[in-house]
Structure formats: structure tokens, C-alpha cells
Amino acid sequence: MSDLITPFALGLDMPQGDPSAHGVKGANLMTMAQLDLPVPPGFVISTALGRDVSDGADELPKDALEAISAAISTMEENLQQGFGTGEKPLLLSVRSGAAISMPGMMDTVLNLGFNDVVADCVAKITGDERFAWDTYRRFIASFAQVVLECDPYDFEDMLDDLRVAANVETDAELPTERLREAVERSFAIVEATSGEPFPQDVHQQLRLALLAVFRSWNTDRAKRYRELQNLDDTGGTAAIVQAMVFGNRNSESCTGVYFTRNPSTGDATPYGEWLPNAQGEDVVSGMRTPCELTEVGRDLSMSSQPSFEAAQPSLYKELLGIGAQLERHFLDMQEIEFTVESGTLYMLQTRTGKRTPKAALAVAVGLVEDGIISRSDALSRCSDDELSALQVAKVEVSKAAKPLAKGLPASPGAVTGAIALTSEDAVAMAAQGEDAILVRAETDPRDVHGMHAAIGILTSRGGMTSHAAVVARSMAKACITAALDVAIDIDARRFTIGDHSFAAGDIITIDGATGQVYAGPQPLVRPKADGALAKLLEWRDGNDG
Incomplete structure (x- = not known):
């Protein structure tokens, strides 16, 4: 061995x-x-x-x-x-x-090794009971969902109840006594689902977690x-x-995802999201809407929350330096998961960043211009079929109706289709030859078949690095996330945007490049080749790489 x-x-x-x-x-x-x-x-x-x-x-x-x-x-x-x-x-x-990277498709267990004794010990060592019980309840939920196959919505519903009881909006605001209650109620969920108490033996926890991860x-x-x-x-x-390492350790801790280039456009600008006093799953799951990594991103999204660049300028500079080093080492755009614990930066993962086809061209050209790869390398990354398919549609704004809502432009392309409120509906509609737009509060790995069947995805929560955004870009699907004005009532099979109500099967249009949502069909146009696409076509036709 x-x-x-x-x-x-x-x-x-x-x-x-x-x-x-x-x-x-x-x-x-x-x-x-x-x-x-x-x-x-x-x-x-x-x-x-x-x-x-x-x-x-x-x-x-x-x-x-x-x-x-x-x-x-x-x-x-x-x-x-x-x-x-x-x-x-x-x-x-x-x-x-x-x-081969399969973002969000397989399992992770965080904070393993907690039990009642360890929780008390962590509270004593750190002098922070809130941190200890917050981390313990996170571990129980993670382990229960991955290993014991408990329903994740049981835990989210429980946290919703606690947030209402505490009159707060986010988990990060829950007081210590509510987090203790979260632990006890999590134990009850586990026992009701599995018929067994939550395991306190940490070696058993590790063995079961490894089995679950391999089986995923x-x-x-x-x-x-x-x-x-x-x-x-x-x-x-x-x-x-x-x-x-703990992004939920204190106010000097955080977690985030950083792309060395924009995965939607390919622009050579830092791009990503972060959450203070949080752990990585909070960002990528889509259950919370994160903050912007950069000041430019914050301005574009009109967010009132601080950017990582403004909140932690020295760590932001350190992160960008690491990103540049990794990009030159791996010869490609990188997607980096990071955590800051008590002011110290840690790298948890780097991989070649998932990107839209349009962004792939711009990244290839940008890497050439930065002296990282050659023209022939860039051309080898883009087939003729990909080059010809890259002129994605957009809404012809001058002839379109007024948009009803705006979210984050997670993956470009404009599409018109019928509303599907579940992945199963999207698959059934596609089988009948009907264009479907999957509308969800957020997506998770169980929705991948519906995302594949749909021509576009719209979520009311999440961010630019959430599951919906990352998978949509890898599938070259139009996608909008964090359309906060979209209020979904899954039981009634409809959603509202202000005074406007939409039922499953109604027609909407989304533009993933602008983040705008429209009622009914809207005029779409396909732009001519320009920018990176035009440059690559010139290199290909000139063959002077």
C-alpha cells in the first residue's frame, strides 16, 4: 500500500x-x-x-x-x-x-472530528463559544447529508426557523444560544432519519466519510x-x-472563490466572490448570496456590501500575486478557492477555471498577449466549430420591452423559453421539443439533468461562483443568478416579480450577458465577430503562430 x-x-x-x-x-x-x-x-x-x-x-x-x-x-x-x-x-x-474536474458533483465533509467533548474544548481554547457551536452544527449537517443521506432542506428549514426566532437574516448573525439549539435539533433530524444517534467516535466519522466520498x-x-x-x-x-482552516473563525476570517480572469467574458481582470465569517460551502452552494471580490464587481452589481479588495487590501494583493503565479505555472486561467483564518490566507484548491465558449477565446488571446502561451497554443484550444458557434445571441434592447428584474450575469447568451420550475419539468418539456428555462431558488448537483435539458437557467439566489453559474458556463447555457426580485412559490407552481405573476409554462426571455429578465418573447440579435474572436480568426487564416 x-x-x-x-x-x-x-x-x-x-x-x-x-x-x-x-x-x-x-x-x-x-x-x-x-x-x-x-x-x-x-x-x-x-x-x-x-x-x-x-x-x-x-x-x-x-x-x-x-x-x-x-x-x-x-x-x-x-x-x-x-x-x-x-x-x-x-x-x-x-x-x-x-x-477530471467535476465541479459540485461529488461529496465533501467539512469540520470532521467534532463531538460533544471537542466542541466544549474548542469553545474553551478559543474563548469563543459561538465559533465552536457554529462549526459543530455545520459538521453535523455536512456529515448527515453526505454520509447518512439526510435531506439538506431539513437543515435549511431548521435554520430558517432559528433565523426567524432570532430576528436575523443570516446564519452569521445567529447568537450562541440559537447555534446550540441548531446542534440539538440537528441531532434530532439525524436520529429521525437514520434511526441512530449521531456518531461521537471521530475515527468512525472519518471511516464513514471516506466511504461516502469514494462512493459519490x-x-x-x-x-x-x-x-x-x-x-x-x-x-x-x-x-x-x-x-x-476556518473562514468562520471571527470577523477577520472569510472564504471565497477567485478566478484569475473573468469566466463569462475572458477579460484579464480579477473576478470572484467572498463571504466574511463563513465557510466555502456557503459560497458555492448558492444558499447565500456572496459579496463581490473586487471594487469593480461591487460597482457593477450595485452591491451595498464591501468587496474583499476594500475590506482586506493586503490579503487581496497577496491573493492576486498567487493567482498570477499559478496561471503562469499551469498555463491557463485558474479558479482558486481560498480561506482566511484570523487574517492569514490559505489556498484550498486551484483548477483550470470553467468558462463560457466566448470567454475561452478571450482567455486564449489574453494568455498570448501576456506571453504565457503561443499563438499556435491558443489556436489549438479553439476548434473551428467552437469559433463559428461563439456569436451568442443578445436581447436587442432598442426594440425590447422594459426588463422586469435584474440579477447577476452568470453566463452570456439570450434565450426565450417556457418556465420550468423543476428539473423534471425541464427534461419533460425538452423531450416534447419545447424550449425550457429552468427557474429555481438555487440549483444543486441533483439538477444537472434539468440544466442540461433547459436552454437557460434563472435563480433567485446564489452568485457568480455558485453551482448554477459554474455548471451553466461549462454547458454554455445562458444563466442569471441572484435575481432577488424573483419570488418562487414551488407549491403553487408559479413565481412573482413585483406585481407580475408567472406560471409554469409561461414564456420569458433572459439575457445572461446583462442579467435582465423579460416577460414574453423579445427580439434577439447575433453580433458580428469582433474582439478575441476576430483576432483568433486572423491568426488562424494567417497561420503565423
């Missing part, structure tokens, strides 16, 4: 990351550690074990358990922390990582995504076990 476990940490001698063995996430974490970037330590469990478990094993092999235990012991020694102990507890994230390779949503994207179905996933 010598190849089963590969540790990574700053200053550690380690092999070159191999996506086929370590997954993209694990391989890139190893690379970042080798580049002396701030990566929390951990270890990668290879895809070989992932394939064995995803093929139906109901337990981890004995030699694998022994190797994992030894790796945990090494982390305990190096960090001077104890897994499941009352003093300086070691807390972990357990994440999937396939050889063969969930319906993951298999459907691979089928839709024509991806290999046999590779399996690695698992990354890593020391936690």
Missing part, C-alpha cells in the same frame, strides 16, 4: 502530483505546496482505492485503514494536535478529487454529469484529507 497515501505540506519532499492517481484537486494541492504557497497540510488517498470502494465495497480494506491511521498520527505529531482529543483537537476536511463517484448525478460531458466513467475519485 506504499502508493496508497501521499502526504503534502510546505517543505515536505513529495512526488509530482499525478491527476490519474491523486485527482486534479490532490495533484494541484501537492503542486501548490511545492511552490511554497500557503496550503494546509494533509494527505491524498489514491484513486485506486476509490475505484475499489466505488465498485461496491462496504468497508475500507484493513491495510488501507492502517495506512490512514498512520497518516493521521503523522499529522497529529507535526501539528501538535490530537484527533478526537480534548486538547488542541485536529479537525479535518474530507473531499473528493477525480482525474457512482451517484446518479455524477454518472449523469460524466455522460453529459463525455467523460471517462472508470477512473474513480481520490480522497483528500486535510487540516481544517
